[in-house]
Amino acid sequence: MKDKIRIASGQGFWGDLLEAPYYQVTKGPIDYLVMDYLAEVTMSILQKQKKKDSNLGYARDVPELMKRILPICVEKNIKIITNGGGVNPLSCAKEVKKVAESLGLKNLKIGVVLGDDILDRIVELINSGIDLKNMETGESIITIKDRILSANVYFGSQPIVEALEQGAQIVITGRTTDTGITLAPMVYEFQWSYDNYDLMAAGTVAGHILECGAQSTGGNFLGDWESIENMAEIGFPIAEAYPDGIVFITKHENTGGLVSVDTVAEQLVYEIGDPTNYITPECIADFTSIKLEQVGKDRVKVYDVKGKAPTDFYKVSVSYFDGYSAVGTLTYTWPKALTKAKAADKILRERLELLGLKFDEIRTEFLGYNACFGPLAKEIEEDFINEVVFRIAVRGKDYNAVERFGREIAPLVLTGPPSVTGFAGGRPRASEVVAYWPSLIPKELVQPEILIVEV
């Protein structure tokens, strides 16, 4: 058994810094590279791509990235774990296989985790009495049954561990918990038992700290962010894990950013509910038990983490079609920039009214004034306002109404208040709204499958 392993986060979401995984595998020693590509909205986009072309439906960044890092990972014996398989992990693995072959690599096993996609089984499940009711609202899934676009179970670390046991150097999964991809190598290397809930919680907490990439190493840090050095080459987090569950969060030496108790604590509170009940497939972790200690430069010890037994359910993420939306913007300048933007809003709303267009919601915000803080925005003497972006968005079931809204923005330039610009991007498009339906499914109803693709 190894006495420690170094697990490096390479991506915090699909769209994250492309250089990050390259830095992780070249700037210092690591054993595992873990990359999280999936968010709620990502799954439905991938499902749409798969509908158009059955070979798509995964994060296309993955094979692209492999061209660059796979030879390095093979040479240094770095294992790669990613959920970038999206709704088509097998196609993703086949593409990675092609990349490996074109690079002349041999004897490589790619583990594929399948079984999380239950879209084809939804009707059968509903008919058998599994109500998949909305965790937030309690509504029955019947109300959206005919509009479902994707349905995926959040598996944890277990199928990844099995793939590693079968000799996989790369593991590509579909919907897996963000924390599971970090916990898996610990379970595998240290032969942790799934009924040791404190160890499960320790690995889960490490996963939570890694899952958003540089958000634990100085990125998006609301403390003293101005003192953080070399953000241009920000180092992504590395979890140095030990068999007893103690984890040190660090980063490669020659990178920017900062690992401190404050930067790690800020990530701990990110997107959590009740901190004493952080639920994953492996355990329920207690975030109020976590101890953090600065033990060196860019080195924070995470220890004493407590956990308890998991629930009997997996989380399911269902996405469904929920109408159309469009967003338009125009920029107004001094003098009276805000007054002009407000007048434009009034005129536009009157025109939509005259056209008899109906929407579920119309929302106006003034960027540079109150778009983010809303009613909390402080009044500014108008003469000090140089410019304001008028942003208006609509949402509704009627495609034609949303599309027509898009045609009513540009006319304001010649038929509304003066000193207006910023209409270079063309008409706002009516795009499909994909809503998200969080639910639970009994664990015994879904089984992960592991497939090995050999190179």
Place this chain on the structure above:
Amino acid sequence: MKIRLIDIAHARSGDKGDSANIGIIAYNDKWYEILKKYLTAEIVKKYFEGICLGKVERYEMPNIRALNFVLHNALGGGGTVSLKHDAQGKTLASALLRMELEIED
């Protein structure tokens, strides 16, 4: 005396469906006690009037000197549906840090 939260704490916010959460972390034990005493769920609910349309829950994390607030029905329908510019509530942490609290000297 009056204190501004940004002078005693840092924070991060994010989304889960139509709920936003704001974790606020005090810079020392003294400020954590102040937060615990004065920054109640009721005060936060009132502060975010017009933004948070549902209830506000507060959780204590003394191990990292933090309070976690969950703001229900605060994101205009949630990440993929919301028409808000900040549909994921990323800037709500900053909005909270702008709050002034009246505390005993």
